[in-house]
Amino acid sequence: MRAYIPSYQLITPPSLGEALDVLTAEPGIWRPFAGGTDLMVLLEAGKLPHKNYLNIWNIKELRGIEVTASHVALGALTTYTEVQQEKVLREEFPMLCQAASETGGLAIQNRGTLGGNIVNASPAADSPPALLAYDAEVELVSLKGARWVAYHGFHTGYKQMIIRPDELLTRIRLPRRAEKVQHYYRKVGTRKAQAISKICFAGTALVREEKIEDLRIALGSIAPVPLRCVKTEDALRGSALNQSAIDRAMTVLANEIVPIDDIRSTSNYRHQVSLNLLEDFLQQLSA
Ligand SMILES: Cc1cc2nc3c(=O)[nH]c(=O)nc-3n(C[C@H](O)[C@H](O)[C@H](O)COP(=O)(O)OP(=O)(O)OC[C@H]3O[C@@H](n4cnc5c(N)ncnc54)[C@H](O)[C@@H]3O)c2cc1C
Structure with missing residues (x-):
């Protein structure tokens, strides 16, 4: 009704x-x-x-994309269309642009905002895994002042967050990296467009001389909150990039996640596809 x-x-x-x-x-x-x-x-x-x-649509302080030497800061009202149009995001944060291009259809991309996607706090949202893998921070502002907090830890439970009722999320900040990292983003849904994710995988990695110097992995639609897979990252960080490292990482990930069961998919399916995506990500790094 x-x-x-x-x-x-x-x-x-x-x-x-x-x-x-x-x-x-x-x-x-x-x-x-x-x-x-x-x-x-x-x-x-x-x-x-x-x-x-x-x-809050007309509040100009919540709009705009600021680029400095150390970071890119996006106003909370930045739309998916604006994300895709920003050159520095396409070059340095391509997973966020891919997430934006795979969110809903054009009408949603013109109107839906990054701040709304974060505070709506759906575990199936498509930007959060990319934001987690990029070590994003969010700015929360009230009359008492502004605070920057790591996005990792912002969601404390299903639809629960550390934002207070007197605060607005005003900006999202992405640290720029000097090194050339590799990016891997996959949204798995029932259709190729206009789908809500069954699983969403975002990974970045810095590989030098066949060694994984650094990597970050995040999953959406797996847990009650968007999940950063720190145990799997720890198992791989500093290790050689070979099949035994891939096998070890898959075992760690299998123990790190307890996938949800819901109308869109089963826990078993999510478990298996998460492992497949991790394997594909790591194999592409070695290729
Ligand atoms: C047809 C359709 C398809 C969709 N497809 C996808 C998809 O593929 N992937 C995906 O992730 N999402 C999808 N969505 C969901 C939605 O479009 C996104 O979550 C969008 O980013 C929400 O942004 P908004 O500005 O419209 O939020 P709103 O609807 O305005 O708000 C959402 C929530 O966030 C709060 N909020 C918003 N901004 C702030 C702020 N600055 N500070 C504090 N609180 C705030 C609001 O109070 C509300 O609780 C889809 C929605 C529709 C209708």
């Missing part, structure tokens, strides 16, 4: 300061509304219990 629109309130503060005033005056009462691509689905289905929304 559709929601009854007059029972909802939406206000549009013109600036970040005024938005934070509202969130501070009545914490938990006003919920941010960015592109609305997650929220409108719930509204249409009559499943949006929260009644008061703070439209």
Whole structure:
């Protein structure tokens, strides 16, 4: 059943300061509304219990992409289309661009935002594995001040996060790397487009003289939160890139993940495909 629109309130503060005033005056009462691509689905289905929304779409402090020598910082309202259009992201963070290009269709890519994808906190979201593998940080701002926190650790349980009701997620920061790393991103869904992930795999690696100097691996749609696979990373870091390292890493990953079972896929399928993707990632590095 559709929601009854007059029972909802939406206000549009013109600036970040005024938005934070509202969130501070009545914490938990006003919920941010960015592109609305997650929220409108719930509204249409009559499943949006929260009644008061703070439209943040016009807040210019939440827009723009800043590039410095050490990092790229994206405003929380950066859309998937904007991600794909940014040259430095295509060159240095291609997994984020790939995730953006495989998120929904063009309409969703024009309206859906990176900040919304993070705070919506779906374990099946496609950007989080790339953000984890790129060691992203997020900026949380309230009237009390701003804090940068590692994205790894931002989600504490299913749909639970460390963001407070008086805070907005304002920016996402990606550290730039001097070394030439390899990137591997795979979204596995029922279809090639407009699919919600059954598994999403993101990996980066720095390989020198057939030795894995550094690597990061993250999985989506596997656990209640997007997962950084630190045990598997530790098992591979510093090791030679050969078949025995690949076999060892697959054993570690098999023990590190406890895949979820849901309407989109089974735990067994997710378990097997995660291992297949890890093997493919590592074999491509050696190739
Ligand atoms: C047809 C369709 C296809 C889709 N396909 C995909 C897909 O393939 N992959 C995928 O990952 N997602 C997909 N989505 C989900 C959705 O488009 C994304 O999660 C999108 O990034 C959400 O961003 P938004 O700005 O629209 O968020 P909104 O719907 O506006 O908000 C989502 C949540 O985040 C909160 N929020 C938003 N911005 C902030 C902020 N700056 N600070 C604090 N809280 C905030 C809101 O309060 C709300 O709880 C799809 C959705 C639809 C309708």
